[in-house]
Amino acid sequence: MKDASVTAKLPPRQLGRKRSSTRAELSHIALQLFVERGFEQTTMDDVAAAAGIGRRTLFRYFPSKNDLPWGDFDDLLTAMRAHLARVPADQPLVDALREAIIEFNRIPTDEVPYHRQRMTLLLTVPTLAAHSTLRYSDWRAVIAEFVAARRGVDILSLQPQAMAWAFLGVSISAYERWLRDDRSDLVELLDSAYDMLGSSFDESRHR
């Protein structure tokens, strides 16, 4: 009897009907509509119609309307976790985080305007801002996990949690500044923002 688990994780040998869309496509189409007509004014029917698929199908690609602007965020998080796992042990904690987060937020120049729209929506539309909490929570978990491993403490203890929150807050502040100024550079803003945290949470303090 062959062991099925060997290939279990790989694309399960293309069977059955092909998917008619990708999450990325749908996210893009939805974003377009949200920016044009406004988030509240756009219904899921509108999005489905614009994408040429059924409403029911749209709900299979994204569990909620709020998830549409986020696209494939989960994949990015997975990548960031993997990146952090590969960081050499001698790189200082805050440096490692700074570098990982910045890498994670480095947007190709031609996609910058697109990303601005996305983030403007996520930070200003109340429903989306609220829903974002759940994503931020995952994001914080990645940070806290890394800090906890490095410091050899429990992930639920105060320091990893506080650092994760602080990094999140500072990142969002930097994002808000970026959105306020058309000519600003996100990476620069993030970098200088983390400088402040670096001086606050350095290795010599907190045990």
Next chain:
Amino acid sequence: MKDASVTAKLPPRQLGRKRSSTRAELSHIALQLFVERGFEQTTMDDVAAAAGIGRRTLFRYFPSKNDLPWGDFDDLLTAMRAHLARVPADQPLVDALREAIIEFNRIPTDEVPYHRQRMTLLLTVPTLAAHSTLRYSDWRAVIAEFVAARRGVDILSLQPQAMAWAFLGVSISAYERWLRDDRSDLVELLDSAYDMLGSSFDESRHR
């Protein structure tokens, strides 16, 4: 002609039909149901029926189901803002915040179990956790406003924002620990948590 604006802010001299409920009552009734049957399993119809009012009326007291567990949080925030405004100028920044927040979270002993239920819901039910962001945002604004005023910087600048986020994160972490341990004391947890922040964000650093 008399100037109407003189009395405009005061309770406008009891006119028309009396309110049949208070926000506090309704919040309490709803919380009871949410704990018994679960948040998702309880409909607004259920809450309205339990309170003996119409569904439509319930929606006038609370704009959404998510707002029910929060009760009169806005009033508490207003009180905290007023409290901070009265803090003597010579009291160190972090001390002032620590004291204000703790005062704000000091719960009468007999209400503790009730508050535990409320916070358990708010932190564990996904919909509520997401919606809480909006309340946290108001909370952070109070903190950031105070820090900005003290340091003479813009409220949108990095330091007030970062401090507000850090305080929020540490507070929530303390709350989560409190909920995990039945015998723990919330005020103690908050107090010791802020110790860490105090050593991080002291006056000598950051310009």
Next chain:
DNA sequence: AATAGTAATGGCACTCAGTGCCAAAAAGGA
């Protein structure tokens, strides 16, 4: 008392997000 003015109530009908169910479509392999 009767009346006028005011504010809260709650019923009705509607929109829209989200879900369970299931038959049909679209692929591949035998």
Next chain:
DNA sequence: TCCTTTTTGGCACTGAGTGCCATTACTATT
């Protein structure tokens, strides 16, 4: 061609939230 697998999308239903409006309860005035 037939069988299996997977995706699709239509239909119907629940529940949150909203606009509209007649009714109710209360106060002040005459």
